[in-house]
Amino acid sequence: MNTSTNTEPHVPPRIGLIGLGSIGHIHAEHLQTLASEGVVELVGGMDIASEACERFENRFGVRAYENPDDLYETVDAVIIATPNRFHEEYAVSAFESGLDVFLEKPLAHNLRSAERIAKAAEKADGIGMVGFLNRFNDAVRVFKHYQRQGRFGEVTHVEANYVRRRGVPGRGSWFTNKEISGGGALVDIGVHAIDLALYLLSFPEVDELTGVTRSQFGGHEDYTYLEMWGEDGEGVFDVDDSASAFIRCADDRTVSLEVAWATNRPPTTEFVVQGTEGGATLDLDGNITIYEASNGGAPHFADSEIATRRLPAMRSELRAFLSAVAHDEPPKLNTVEEALVVQRVLDGIYRSSEGGGAVSLRENPISASD
Incomplete structure (x- = not known):
């Protein structure tokens, strides 16, 4: 990290982007x-594709490099938005260069790689933060406000849904190539659902899980969709397009998970939270309903509807990272350690699906040295 940034928080951190595709843009x-608020200076980008560098320079008016070392010399921190397989390469080199690192989810394409990133972050002088933007969704922030006040008592179960009816993000792209992505719907959007569910439970220790992944729609020639986030490519489709899982945590806290890029049911991003004093339904569109019961006056149920402003969650997330960089303080949310827990859950669900039974996470068979 730049010394002047550490001692003068009012100096905007100099940020560079690694990976100049759609997410990078x-x-x-x-x-x-x-930057218009004076909290950051975007000074450059990096991509191995010269065409991507040229597009980035033309659109954003800053220098783009094909070598990460050239970018590292100009910045205080980097945001890594490459395909998953390349997260480790850039995150480790950035940490070793003394930079602060924001890494898009998931931590890596597999558990071994994720553990090596976590090891590098632990040794580094710079801070690390991982891109689970839904923690910064206004509905989630409001829920956590009331949770801290004790309104829900002990939160015991989260029903986590992240379901698209037809939403494969570019068949034949890197998203659907297991070697590059590490997995399909479970890795792409399931990682959001797992992280948020554990966050709503205050990140308990995960004991065991069971899960099933499926590939039923995306690889078929007659896959029917109305719109697609990306574009069809010429590559393979060898990943899951849906997953179901049950996760058991310490003190009998649990998560039921339903994730899909494609399925024959209505789409939803609804999280149902059960607590001993109250419960809630959160929708990532920004709405909350709180469910309570009381004997005050007479026995009754009370359902409270809450609407939020729905500010851009990614912008709020980046603001938190930039504040941590400017003040040289570890982030309070989205830590690398929490992202590693999520990666272990992903790995466990795939192992459960392949083996047909429950998987214990109390004994992790993979180490970063493997």
């Missing part, structure tokens, strides 16, 4: 908005 757009 979205980050850059938010960074430019934040």
Whole structure:
């Protein structure tokens, strides 16, 4: 980290982007908005593809490099938005260069790689943060506010749904190539659902889980969709397009998980939370309903509808990272350690699906040295 940034928090951190595809451009757009507030300076980008560098330079008016070392010399921190397989390469080198690192979810394409990133982050002087933007969703923030006040008592179960009816993000792209992505719907959007569910439970220790992954729609020639986030490519489709799992945590806290890129049911991003004093339904569209019961006056149920402002969650997330960089303080949310727990759950669900039974996470058979 730059010394002047450490001692003068009012000096905007200099940020560079690694991975100049669609997600990189979205980050850059938010960074430019934040730059207008004086909280950041977007100084450059990096991609191994010269065409991507040229597009980035033309659109955002900053230098783009094909070698990460050239970028590292100009910045205080980097945002890594590459395909999953390349997270480790850039995260480890950035940490070793003394930089602060924001890494898009998931931590890596597999558990071994994720553990090596976590090991590098632990040794590094710079801070690390992982891109689970839904923690910054206004509905989630409101829920956590009331949770801290004790309104829900002990939260014991989360029903986590992250379901698209037809939403494969580009068949034949890197998203659907297991070697590059590490998995399909479970890795792409399931990682959000797992992280948020554990966050709503205050990140208990995960004991065991059972799960099933499926590939039923995305690889078929007659896959029917109305719109697609990406575009069809010429590559393979060898990943899951849906997953179901049950996760058991310490003190009998549990998560039921339903994830899909494609399925024959209504789409939903609804999280149902059960607590000993109250419960809630959160929708990532920004709405909350709180469910309570009382004997006050007479026995009754009370359902409270809450609407939020729905500010851009990614921008709020980046603002938190930039604040941590500017003040040289570890982030309070989205830590690398928490992301490693999520990665172990992902790995466990795949192992359970392959083996047909429950998987214990109390004994982790993989170490970073493997």
